[in-house]
Amino acid sequence: MFSYCTDPETLSGLSWLSCYLTTGKHMSLYYAVPTVLLLLALTAPLALGVGFLGAMAARARFAPLSWVGKSYIAIVRGVPDVAFFLFFVIALDQALEWLLHKARCPDWPEPVRQGNDFVVCSAAKIPPGTAPQWIHESYGFMLAVVTFAIVFGAFVANVLFGAMRAVPRAQLETAAAYGMNTRQTFWRILVPQMWVYALPGLGNLWMVLIKATPLLFLLGVEDIVYWARELGGAKTARFSDYPHPDWRMWYFLGLLVFYLIFTRISEIFLERLMQRLSHGQATTGGEALRKADA
Amino acid sequence: MSCWQTIQDYGLRSIGIGERLLPRDGFTLCEQITLIGSGMLWNIYFGTLALVAGFFLANLLAVAKAAPSRWARKPAEWFIFVFRGSPLFVQFFFAYFLFLSLKQSFPIFTPFASAWLGALVVLFFNTAAYSAEIFYGALRSIPKGDVEAADAYGFSGWPRFRRIIWPTMLRLGWPAYTNEAIFLFHATVLVFFSGFPSRQQRGDALYYANYFADKTFNPFVAYPILAGYFILLTLVVIAIFGLINRRLNRHLPQEARRKLRIRPNLIR
Numbered sequence: 001m002f003s004y005c006t007d008p009e010t011l012s013g014l015s016w017l018s019c020y021l022t023t024g025k026h027m028s029l030y031y032a033v034p035t036v037l038l039l040l041a042l043t044a045p046l047a048l049g050v051g052f053l054g055a056m057a058a059r060a061r062f063a064p065l066s067w068v069g070k071s072y073i074a075i076v077r078g079v080p081d082v083a084f085f086l087f088f089v090i091a092l093d094q095a096l097e098w099l100l101h102k103a104r105c106p107d108w109p110e111p112v113r114q115g116n117d118f119v120v121c122s123a124a125k126i127p128p129g130t131a132p133q134w135i136h137e138s139y140g141f142m143l144a145v146v147t148f149a150i151v152f153g154a155f156v157a158n159v160l161f162g163a164m165r166a167v168p169r170a171q172l173e174t175a176a177a178y179g180m181n182t183r184q185t186f187w188r189i190l191v192p193q194m195w196v197y198a199l200p201g202l203g204n205l206w207m208v209l210i211k212a213t214p215l216l217f218l219l220g221v222e223d224i225v226y227w228a229r230e231l232g233g234a235k236t237a238r239f240s241d242y243p244h245p246d247w248r249m250w251y252f253l254g255l256l257v258f259y260l261i262f263t264r265i266s267e268i269f270l271e272r273l274m275q276r277l278s279h280g281q282a283t284t285g286g287e288a289l290r291k292a293d294a
Numbered sequence: 295m296s297c298w299q300t301i302q303d304y305g306l307r308s309i310g311i312g313e314r315l316l317p318r319d320g321f322t323l324c325e326q327i328t329l330i331g332s333g334m335l336w337n338i339y340f341g342t343l344a345l346v347a348g349f350f351l352a353n354l355l356a357v358a359k360a361a362p363s364r365w366a367r368k369p370a371e372w373f374i375f376v377f378r379g380s381p382l383f384v385q386f387f388f389a390y391f392l393f394l395s396l397k398q399s400f401p402i403f404t405p406f407a408s409a410w411l412g413a414l415v416v417l418f419f420n421t422a423a424y425s426a427e428i429f430y431g432a433l434r435s436i437p438k439g440d441v442e443a444a445d446a447y448g449f450s451g452w453p454r455f456r457r458i459i460w461p462t463m464l465r466l467g468w469p470a471y472t473n474e475a476i477f478l479f480h481a482t483v484l485v486f487f488s489g490f491p492s493r494q495q496r497g498d499a500l501y502y503a504n505y506f507a508d509k510t511f512n513p514f515v516a517y518p519i520l521a522g523y524f525i526l527l528t529l530v531v532i533a534i535f536g537l538i539n540r541r542l543n544r545h546l547p548q549e550a551r552r553k554l555r556i557r558p559n560l561i562r
Contacts, residue, residue: 079480079520079521079524079525080480080481080483080500080520080524081480082480082483082484082487082500083483083500083503083517083520083521083524086500086503086504086507086513086517087507087513087517090507090511090513091513091514094513210381211380211381211382211383212381213381214381214383214384215383217383218487225383225384225387228387229387232391246391246394246395248387248391249388249391249392249394249395252384252387252388252391253388255384255387255388256376256380256384256385256388259379259380259381259384260375260376260379260380263379263380264375264379
């Protein structure tokens with residue numbers, strides 16, 4: 001990185017540290033941070049969408065649809081999430097490959113599941129066996145995003161389901177009295193008002209989502225936990241220009257501080273957002289703001 | 295090999311009693327159910343001990359956080375913030391490597407570097423922090439009238455806390471605390487996936503479920519078994535906490551009793 005880094009053995013103190021912290025592998029660690037942010041940026045809206053659909057399904061009048069929505073919420077919430085993360089990634093992968101297999105190789109003679117093996121024809125492999133490495137990596141990442149969205153969608157659905165019921169009935173009745181039909185009432189009255197009730201729950205979920213990102217490691221993505229373990233391990237002079245003893249503790253301390261700062265910033269931001277949303281609402285928070293203004 | 299034989303061989307495999315070698319191929323349903331169930335012993339061990347010990351620390355922390363003195367309040371606030379603000383997964387890793395390096399200078403830390411004690415300590419601190427926040431919230435929402443009534447009857451200091459404030463705090467916080475307990479049991483599956491190694495393949499339920507799913511490349515058997523076990527465990531927790539809830543609320547008129555609403559949370 002720096003010009004004086006060519007011969008690490010002559011360095012000491014701060015200049016050694018500055019060279020050490022800018023090696024190629026450390027750069028991979030720093031690139032893993034945007035990966036985490038990208039995961040959050042993709043997962044949050046997707047989970048919100050899934051959750052919205054789930055909540056709409058759960059409060060549908062058509063009973064089977066409502067059962068589907070409610071059991072989705074109940075099952076995902078009842079089982080340890082880690083199990084879901086491990087389960088969904090394999091299950092999604094196999095389901096996609098199986099569907100492609102059925103579509104592309106209809107006259108494949110052998111069964112797909114042979115004892116301990118899962119065999120599909122080569123045209124149905126996702127990603128195709130010849131694809132470059134980065135496609136394999138981003139496919140793994142996309143699987144992770146979908147898994148996160150499914151699991152967190154259930155929690156979002158639960159929060160939104162509660163928020164929709166918290167909107168005062170009088171509002172909906174007034175809408176009906178003005179001649180709005182069910183759909184109009186839902187989109188024009190219920191949805192705009194539910195957010196203030198949903199925000200505390202959604203804020204909590206956001207914090208939980210931040211804290212769930214290290215689980216990417218379990219899904220086989222090379223994320224910050226992976227690199228912290230790689231880089232922190234003891235290095236001897238034979239294999240590295242920067243030999244050091246086992247520093248994994250310090251790397252994980254760094255991660256811990258990173259997450260603490262991240263959650264603290266989110267907390268402050270959510271507090272501000274809540275204040276803004278509470279303006280003019282018929283809640284105690286809104287009432288307090290009204291009094292403060294007057 | 296009959297299923298009964300399998301249970302005798304593998305029923306206590308996770309704590310090192312019985313057959314040492316794990317089955318290699320031709321996994322039967324019975325083997326999977328037995329081994330995953332045997333792993334559940336670890337989940338129950340971690341969850342129960344951390345919960346019981348965490349309860350006491352949580353009460354202490356909640357009272358400290360509500361204390362007027364800065365010297366009591368600040369440490370409690372920081373403790374709660376650190377353990378609630380960072381992922382449990384990273385806490386496990388950090389604790390494991392911390393204990394590893396402490397072990398070199400102080401041999402007394404040797405047992406902390408293995409899961410049975412090290413992970414238990416992390417879970418204990420973690421659940422204490424989460425529960426303390428719940429109890430702190432409950433402490434602040436004690437009806438003013440209750441405390442005034444206690445004052446009027448001449449209660450003060452320790453007796454007032456012991457007989458009025460503390461039971462009311464528990465009563466108000468109990469539904470949320472039930473969720474925390476469920477959530478803690480769910481969190482125990484992280485132990486063998488983060489830092490702490492499993493010696494001689496003695497792992498928890500998820501460890502064995504993952505083993506089977508990896509070996510058979512079929513997630514549709516092992517994980518549903520695990521899910522079934524956890525749903526059972528959750529029902530047991532709900533039943534026990536429901537009994538305590540009934541006792542805490544026994545003085546209230548029937549319709550004023552707070553129903554337990556189960557809302558398990560996810561990863562911490």
